Amino acid sequence: MGVINIPVYVHVVYSNSVENISSAQVNSQISVLNADFRKTNNDANQLPSEFDNAITDSEIEFTLAGTFRYASSNTSWGTNDAVKSAYPPITPETHLNIWVCSIGGGILGYAQFPGGNSSTDGVVIGTQYFGSTGYVAAPFDKGRTGTHEVGHYLNLRHIWGDGRCRQDDFVADTPSSDGPNYGCPSYPTVNCKSNDMTMNYMDYTNDTCMYMFSDGQRNRMRAIFAPGGSRAALAGN
Numbered sequence: 247m248g249v250i251n252i253p254v255y256v257h258v259v260y261s262n263s264v265e266n267i268s269s270a271q272v273n274s275q276i277s278v279l280n281a282d283f284r285k286t287n288n289d290a291n292q293l294p295s296e297f298d299n300a301i302t303d304s305e306i307e308f309t310l311a312g313t314f315r316y317a318s319s320n321t322s323w324g325t326n327d328a329v330k331s332a333y334p335p336i337t338p339e340t341h342l343n344i345w346v347c348s349i350g351g352g353i354l355g356y357a358q359f360p361g362g363n364s365s366t367d368g369v370v371i372g373t374q375y376f377g378s379t380g381y382v383a384a385p386f387d388k389g390r391t392g393t394h395e396v397g398h399y400l401n402l403r404h405i406w407g408d409g410r411c412r413q414d415d416f417v418a419d420t421p422s423s424d425g426p427n428y429g430c431p432s433y434p435t436v437n438c439k440s441n442d443m444t445m446n447y448m449d450y451t452n453d454t455c456m457y458m459f460s461d462g463q464r465n466r467m468r469a470i471f472a473p474g475g476s477r478a479a480l481a482g483n
């Protein structure tokens with residue numbers, strides 16, 4: 247299994263002209279996904295040497311297959327999949343569907359893990375946290391919400407395992423932690439008697455302070471594309 251290419255449909259749902267984001271903003275998100283999943287992002291040079299052996303090229307790429315635009319009077323969609331009911335995913339078995347809309351409540355985005363209902367499969371990202379140019383809001387203006395949510399869509403958990411020290415993320419090379427990190431943590435940040443991988447895309451840090459997937463995460467993501475895997479059809483298997 248070499249480089250995997252995932253076709254992407256983007257659904258832009260807007261209640262005003264500003265939210266009807268430019269094609270350049272859509273393309274910038276695809277570019278960020280490709281850079282981050284191929285480890286060609288130019289900020290990985292900050293990586294502490296402790297994690298030199300963990301950082302990896304996931305060999306997953308993304309191609310924009312279509313952008314769909316929908317005007318709506320709804321100004322806040324929440325996290326209960328309402329936007330997906332209003333504008334259903336298109337061939338979710340073979341395409342990653344991303345909805346871009348105002349979620350509200352300070353939520354950056356949310357994703358469905360593999361194996362769920364196909365009618366709600368995909369990723370939702372708040373308009374101002376989507377892409378790295380145009381109508382974006384710091385400190386989440388570098389497209390890393392997209393990288394994080396697509397990580398969930400490809401079976402990754404948060405690096406603290408959503409629990410205390412012994413709660414695992416099912417990835418061996420991300421050190422244990424007891425909760426999320428925010429902002430831009432200094433190195434080392436010690437929790438559970440080890441240095442947190444705060445620069446991992448699956449933490450909660452600012453966009454400019456996360457810049458890596460680990461080898462274990464790569465393997466966990468790629469396993470779902472193998473024949474019989476939960477997203478095999480996405481990779482043509």
Ligand SMILES: [Zn+2]
Binds near residue numbers: 394398404
């Ligand atoms: Zn998350």
